[in-house]
Amino acid sequence: MIIGLTGSIATGKSTVSKMFKERGYPIVDADEISRLVVEPGSAVLAHIAASFGADMLRTDGTLNREKLGAHIFTNEAERETLNGIIHPAVRAEMVRQKEYWIEKGAKTVIMDIPLLFESRLQSYVDRIVVVSAKPEIQLSRLMERNSLTEKEARARITSQLPVSEKEKDADAIIHNNGTLKDTEKQLDAILLDWHAEL
Ligand SMILES: CC(C)(COP(=O)(O)OP(=O)(O)OC[C@H]1O[C@@H](n2cnc3c(N)ncnc32)[C@H](O)[C@@H]1O)[C@@H](O)C(=O)NCCC(=O)NCCS
Numbered sequence: 178m179i180i181g182l183t184g185s186i187a188t189g190k191s192t193v194s195k196m197f198k199e200r201g202y203p204i205v206d207a208d209e210i211s212r213l214v215v216e217p218g219s220a221v222l223a224h225i226a227a228s229f230g231a232d233m234l235r236t237d238g239t240l241n242r243e244k245l246g247a248h249i250f251t252n253e254a255e256r257e258t259l260n261g262i263i264h265p266a267v268r269a270e271m272v273r274q275k276e277y278w279i280e281k282g283a284k285t286v287i288m289d290i291p292l293l294f295e296s297r298l299q300s301y302v303d304r305i306v307v308v309s310a311k312p313e314i315q316l317s318r319l320m321e322r323n324s325l326t327e328k329e330a331r332a333r334i335t336s337q338l339p340v341s342e343k344e345k346d347a348d349a350i351i352h353n354n355g356t357l358k359d360t361e362k363q364l365d366a367i368l369l370d371w372h373a374e375l
């Protein structure tokens with residue numbers, strides 16, 4: 178069984194992904210892969226520099242993530258340009274890693290894909306878990322974690338589908354508004370219900 182883990186920015190996907198990992202499930206992490214494919218010297222990074230300017234790179238040749246983020250989260254056309262450059266490489270690596278785990282005998286694989294709905298990747302997975310948080314909690318967690326102003330945080334939130342929309346297409350929802358213990362309990366109930374074998 179391939180479980181797609183999604184939600185909206187800062188609702189707690191990485192937090193829940195860590196809980197899956199602690200329980201022994203293999204994880205394919207789209208955010209981690211999106212860092213891997215832009216390593217210095219990669220074709221994807223060269224393409225980003227050609228499209229967005231060489232000043233998107235730091236002097237050591239790595240991607241200046243804050244600068245590119247400030248750019249694309251407030252500009253839909255540029256966000257789509259970046260997605261067009263980076264997503265094909267991310268998708269190919271996600272599939273490769275999923276197959277690697279299946280070949281190794283994994284019965285359940287978790288695919289943590291923030292933009293699962295936006296990129297219409299529902300067919301990649303058998304079940305979907307949406308990690309949701311109340312809008313005011315999501316906003317304050319995002320502002321705190323990334324040291325953003327309210328305006329910057331709101332721009333990032335509105336660059337994705339509202340989490341309430343994603344909930345409608347979920348097979349299970351984790352409401353991550355309370356303690357981590359509350360969240361773990363919800364996760365364990367889902368795993369039990371789905372007989373998600375290791
Ligand atoms: C713009 C970048 C450089 C900013 O890097 P930064 O380290 O600040 O953020 P990070 O990669 O950790 O992403 C944080 C969260 O932002 C959201 N997010 C990232 N990219 C996008 C996007 N293109 N559209 C909407 N939301 C996005 C996701 O919820 C993600 O979990 C980076 O997010 C990026 O390369 N984005 C394009 C790749 C992508 O779409 N990644 C998301 C899943 S594949």
Ligand SMILES: Nc1ncnc2c1ncn2[C@@H]1O[C@H](COP(=O)(O)OP(=O)(O)OP(=O)(O)O)[C@@H](O)[C@H]1O
Nearest residue numbers: 185186187188189190191192318322353355356357
């Ligand atoms: N139940 C919780 N209680 C307190 N803080 C939490 C809880 N869940 C998550 N957080 C915190 O909220 C922030 C956002 O959580 P997390 O990074 O897991 O979200 P995410 O959905 O993976 O975000 P992104 O889309 O940006 O990758 C983090 O700083 C995390 O430590």
